[in-house]
């Protein structure tokens with residue numbers, strides 16, 4: 397059998413942990429009930445499992461179980477937060493603030509609202525990917541209804557200062573939403589200490605299944621008003637109708653519980669693997685690390701190499717390591733990453749970026765092979781370029 401490439405694309409998705417899968421399996425078959433069926437055992441056991449997951453997730457972020465709304469993932473949670481707040485708050489104002497390096501699942505709902513007549517400010521970031529707080533403060537207006545800033549970036553791993561942003565928003569009485577798809581289970585999150593009003597989560601970036609996530613919606617001080625985006629049976633306190641996907645919800649709860657339990661040791665282990673990778677790669681001529689050197693996810697390394705074509709490099713690496721470039725492919729055309737462009741990287745460097753995402757199942761030997769393969773591929777591409 398052909399050896400499968402080493403997986404270093406853990407920001408795109410992660411495998412389901414065997415312990416998560418084991419917790420989920422009974423809820424597909426024996427315990428298949430509808431959590432909304434209140435008249436028999438099948439419904440009760442599904443509802444109990446959902447409630448347990450809700451408590452686990454709430455506890456992980458310092459919330460209460462009633463503040464968790466299950467969704468199909470972070471894309472839906474972002475849409476619900478942004479459109480839901482906009483629709484419910486039009487009488488208070490129509491101005492929304494977000495940041496240039498956000499995921500498309502934040503930028504696109506914001507741009508959609510702009511097309512409906514809302515006003516949108518997209519803040520720039522500094523060369524290290526961090527938001528400048530004075531820039532945010534200047535952008536706040538009396539008619540601002542929402543600030544949306546991600547916790548951890550999916551391309552460069554940069555961690556925004558959530559506590560300072562939250563304090564600023566609270567002071568100006570503006571709701572603060574954060575997309576924490578890459579952050580949950582990787583860095584400590586606390587909706588009280590960080591004054592977060594809405595937070596989007598997903599399971600599949602933290603060794604849970606795809607197709608499940610949650611939105612935290614603050615109920616007190618202030619109580620967030622949210623217009624539902626899916627109407628129907630009134631599930632999730634009317635905020636998101638649709639029969640709850642019990643096995644996936646159990647998987648999300650289990651994935652979050654495992655990640656939180658191991659977070660300190662696992663962060664250290666993954667960080668030392670990342671540093672080991674960088675120590676080897678930094679010997680390459682013309683290599684740059686994109687994003688703040690330390691205020692970033694432990695498992696993230698995003699590099700650009702001048703004079704090396706990013707697509708050719710990816711193609712050369714692909715049999716040995718599964719990584720991706722910062723670029724997003726839209727139809728057949730390859731565009732430079734909007735995140736690296738926001739950092740002020742030239743188009744050439746933005747095209748040539750490679751994102752390494754180190755995860756729970758990455759070993760030292762994976763890292764050494766990845767480094768050796770990258771160094772050799774760059775060398776051979778440069779030799780070809782010279783002849």
Ligand SMILES: *Cc1c(COP(=O)(O)O)cnc(C)c1O
Nearest residue numbers: 469470471499501550577578598
């Ligand atoms: C993956 C990701 C999303 C989308 O999450 P889904 O659950 O796949 O919809 C949104 N935001 C960020 C930052 C992500 O990394």
